[in-house]
Amino acid sequence: DQQVKQNSPSLSVQEGRISILNCDYTNSMFDYFLWYKKYPAEGPTFLISISSIKDKNEDGRFTVFLNKSAKHLSLHIVPSQPGDSAVYFCAASPTQGGSEKLVFGKGTKLTVNP
């Protein structure tokens, strides 16, 4: 059973527009959420994270929103650039109990068209 779900396998947007990537989770023990970006033949690269005590975290063009009641988070990229084209993974971590493993979604492939 998948605890972290990214229901859109792909997303295509125009350069300069907003990209919105969505993620849902089922485990209420998750209290830290991260977004990773992955280019082909490379490992995932950390992008931005959010703790469950917050509902928004912003870093430059990237903003992550967390809705705990809906068990939903989203990553907004504004404005989108062609270099943002990559696979984006949502990940969650239950920090309680000493476990720091990341539970990943299947990823969403973002294509930003010039």
Place this chain on the structure above:
Amino acid sequence: EAGVTQFPSHSVIEKGQTVTLRCDPISGHDNLYWYRRVMGKEIKFLLHFVKESKQDESGMPNNRFLAERTGGTYSTLKVQPAELEDSGVYFCASSPLQAPLMEQFFGPGTRLTVL
């Protein structure tokens, strides 16, 4: 600063053979993780070392997989004997003991193909 390195980048072996993957974490990172991505699926946790100790090995598929981290530096993941379903990309990640953003730094991965 050097990132997480993994060796080899690719490995093609036959079913029944043994393969050993190596991971060198970022210097000073006490946490070391192994993950695996089977084609088209999510990246799945295998195990977590804190220094040389196994903190969590709940994701290890079966006893054909053996991970070690002697001396708390680099780690190896041995698959013996390899089966077809072991094919995938094996990622290693590391982080300091107190990572403020909880981020883990990933290596480029080892692509394992079992024929």
